[in-house]
Amino acid sequence: MKIDRLEALAQAYGGDLRRWPADQRAFAESLIAADPAARAVLDDAAALDALLDASPAVVPTANLAARVLAAAPVRKARGHLGRLAWFLGAGWAAAACAGMVAGVGLTIHLTADERADAVLYQSSLTGVDDAEVLG
Amino acid sequence: MVASVDPDEDLVRRVGQGDPAAAQALVARKLPRVLALARRMLGDPAEAEDVAQEAMLRAWRQAPRWSPGAARFDTWLHRVALNLCYDRLRRRREIPTDTPPDRADEGAAPDRGLLAADTGRRVDAALRALPDRQREAIVLCHYQELTNIEAAALMSVSVEALESLLSRGRRAMRQTLADLSPQSEGRRQGEGR
Numbered sequence: 518m519k520i521d522r523l524e525a526l527a528q529a530y531g532g533d534l535r536r537w538p539a540d541q542r543a544f545a546e547s548l549i550a551a552d553p554a555a556r557a558v559l560d561d562a563a564a565l566d567a568l569l570d571a572s573p574a575v576v577p578t579a580n581l582a583a584r585v586l587a588a589a590p591v592r593k594a595r596g597h598l599g600r601l602a603w604f605l606g607a608g609w610a611a612a613a614c615a616g617m618v619a620g621v622g623l624t625i626h627l628t629a630d631e632r633a634d635a636v637l638y639q640s641s642l643t644g645v646d647d648a649e650v651l652g
Numbered sequence: 653m654v655a656s657v658d659p660d661e662d663l664v665r666r667v668g669q670g671d672p673a674a675a676q677a678l679v680a681r682k683l684p685r686v687l688a689l690a691r692r693m694l695g696d697p698a699e700a701e702d703v704a705q706e707a708m709l710r711a712w713r714q715a716p717r718w719s720p721g722a723a724r725f726d727t728w729l730h731r732v733a734l735n736l737c738y739d740r741l742r743r744r745r746e747i748p749t750d751t752p753p754d755r756a757d758e759g760a761a762p763d764r765g766l767l768a769a770d771t772g773r774r775v776d777a778a779l780r781a782l783p784d785r786q787r788e789a790i791v792l793c794h795y796q797e798l799t800n801i802e803a804a805a806l807m808s809v810s811v812e813a814l815e816s817l818l819s820r821g822r823r824a825m826r827q828t829l830a831d832l833s834p835q836s837e838g839r840r841q842g843e844g845r
Binding site for chain 1: 667668669670671672675676679683684687688691692700701704705708709712715716768769771772773775776779790793794795797799800801811814815816818819822823825826829832833
């Protein structure tokens with residue numbers, strides 16, 4: 518029964534125990550140590566493994582590797598030029614903000630003067646009217 | 653599936669961050685595996701290159717959102733490549749061509765000294781002649797060296813079914829390549845004396 522199981526596993530996974538299910542390796546090793554027929558089963562399977570290994574190795578061409586690499590994700594790099602562009606952008610933004618603040622301040626100042634002149638003018642006109650009415 | 657640390661996790665994370673050195677390392681590690689899988693599944697170098705390239709492009713797209721834990725990256729990549737291979741195998745069946753598929757070379761003269769390259773070609777031809785599922789089982793377990801659990805999961809079969817496919821596939825390979833086995837070599841030398 519045990520040798521039958523060993524044969525079945527060798528037919529499936531071959532003669533190299535590293536390719537076997539991890540939980541069956543100890544069983545196989547103990548059987549091989551106890552029964553020379555078990556060793557013969559593995560040797561027979563290993564002969565087919567050796568034939569399978571004659572299949573030529575498959576190596577990617579440099580061209581294929583280059584095509585694949587060319588499509589790899591790239592970090593949004595901030596190199597020297599990127600940093601310069603960033604600083605220039607920040608400078609323009611700061612200048613724009615300062616200009617806006619100055620503009621708002623100037624507008625408030627000018628409109629306040631205008632409003633004061635208008636009030637004074639209005640009050641002088643009122644004074645003339647009052648004198649005429651009272652006079 | 654056995655929970656274990658994914659050896660590719662760190663590399664994939666760095667690829668997702670756009671690290672060019674990591675991308676190069678992942679290509680060196682995975683492209684040969686994916687290409688070998690496709691080559692042995694399809695038996696056609698040009699188609700295998702297309703599949704390997706497409707699988708790697710999908711890996712690039714997946715890398716930035718790769719979440720470790722669900723599956724190993726290698727297993728995920730195998731699944732992608734296998735699906736692409738099966739798409740092509742299905743298309744071949746739907747569009748019959750005038751050129752018959754490659755068959756195992758049955759007519760090798762036993763007394764002809766076979767070079768290693770010839771042996772390799774015959775092994776590849778025998779592999780191509782196997783039914784798809786038997787070939788897939790042998791490719792995943794023998795050539796890609798996946799565990800039986802990983803291979804069974806990729807093929808959506810039980811481990812027992814995988815073992816059956818492996819046994820039948822290996823038996824067919826043994827029969828096709830019988831004249832190349834050491835035993836038959838010994839027999840031939842004995843007959844020649």
